[in-house]
Amino acid sequence: MNLAIDAMGGDGGPEVVVAGVARALARNPGLRFTLYGDEARLRTEVARHRRCGDRVTIVHAPDIVSGEDKPTQALRRARTSSMGMAIAAVKAGEAEAAISAGNTGALMAMAKVALRTIPGIDRPALAALLPTLGTHDLVMLDLGANTECDARNLVEFAIMGAAYSRILHDVGEPRVRLLNIGTEELKGTETLREAAAMLRAAGHLPLRFDGFIEANGLGTGEADVIVSDGFTGNIALKTAEGTARFIADLIRRAFTSSLRSKFGFLLSRPAITLLRKGLDPNTRNGAVFLGLTGTVVKSHGGTSADGFANAIEVAAKLAHGRITHRIAEDLARIREPAAA
Incomplete structure (x- = not known):
């Protein structure tokens, strides 16, 4: 399997990206990578990691998409930028997926233009993993790609999220729920109620629709997939991330407030380490643009x-x-x- 990497995206640039590629190869030695970016910088970084060896190919890209670039600006440099060239490799069948830590808006715009949507999908959605108290992480979408959605869009998101959960977590029939202000059938907007009715009627799909769920149920493990429009989903995600940072800061302050607290920290260190790992966004890094004809992360x-x-x-x-x-x-x- 060959994966295309935008090696110039993200705050850490090639140093972090190439180190990440080397660690991925340590876990999955059968992978191959094509890195797109500044050839001189990439050769320097690749030389620092023996594991990369002949598993990595470097392709020079003269342009970089910055974090400040608007999607329209990025699209003009799709053929010459490291981000655009990585996506083009997926379109051409030269790579099975593209990964970038660069500008989200630019990445979405380039991916939509180059790869298009799967026939039958109206809009692609941004999906990510959230931690839960259940046996595996939660798939949540949409997280910002579509601020306004109709019932059909939400049903499509449910289908895409369920497929994601089946592959990543090996769940036969993922439990799907719609994010709402209440769990009662009469709660929420007409769009949500219509989407719920459509999902209840789709008993032939490889998923189990369990109705509505409120935002305070995100981490309970009561669902495998939670679906919402991009506006609501993005707010819910940012709220959850902010709450996690708030809790981590409170714990740090509590354990540094006195000598007795510091001693208590030493006794509780294994539990605190486990908590930190559970809240660390790096452990669930990798949001996916679902609904396109190629895989972009x-x-x-x-x-x-x-x-x-x-x-x-x-x-x-x-x-x-x-x-x-x-x-x-x-x-x-x-x-x-429906046709029948």
Whole structure:
């Protein structure tokens, strides 16, 4: 499997990206990578990691998409930028997936123009993993790609999220729920109620629709997939991330407030380490643009090398599981009863 990497994206640039590639190769030695970016800088970084060896190919890209670039500006440099060339490799069949830690808006715009959506999908969605108290992480979408959605869009998001969960977590029929202001059937907007009705009627799909869920249920493990419009989903995600940082800061202050507290920290250190790992966004790095004809994964801009390696693993699993093929199959299933 060959993966295309935008090696110039993100806050850490090639240093973090190449280190992440090396760590991904340590976990998955069968992978191959094509790195797009400044050839001289990339050769210097690759030389520092023996593990890369002949598993990495470097392709020079004269341009870089910055974090300040608007999507329209980035599109003009799609053929010459490291981000655009990585996506083009997926379109040409030279790579099974593209990974970038660069500008999210630019990445989405380039991916949509180059790869287009799967037939039957109106809009692609941004999906990511959230920690839960259950046996595995939660797939949540949309997280900002579409601020306004109709019922059909939400149903498509449910189908795409369920396919993602089946591949990543090996769940036969993922439990899907719609994010709402209450769990009662009469709660929420007309769009939400219409989407719920459509999902209840789609019993032939490889998912289990369990109705509505409120935002305070995100981490309970009561659902495998939570669906919302991009506006609501982005607010819910940022609220959850902010709450996690708030809790971490409170704990740090509590354990440094006195000598007795510091001693208590030493006794509690294993538990605190486990908590920190559970709240660390790098452990679940890698948001996915679902609904496109190719796999594109967005890494956090400020990710560590370990975090970028995790994003690579997400891309590899989705490509290996043929995520686009599975989504297309499920869309065909929902259209067949409608046609009948």
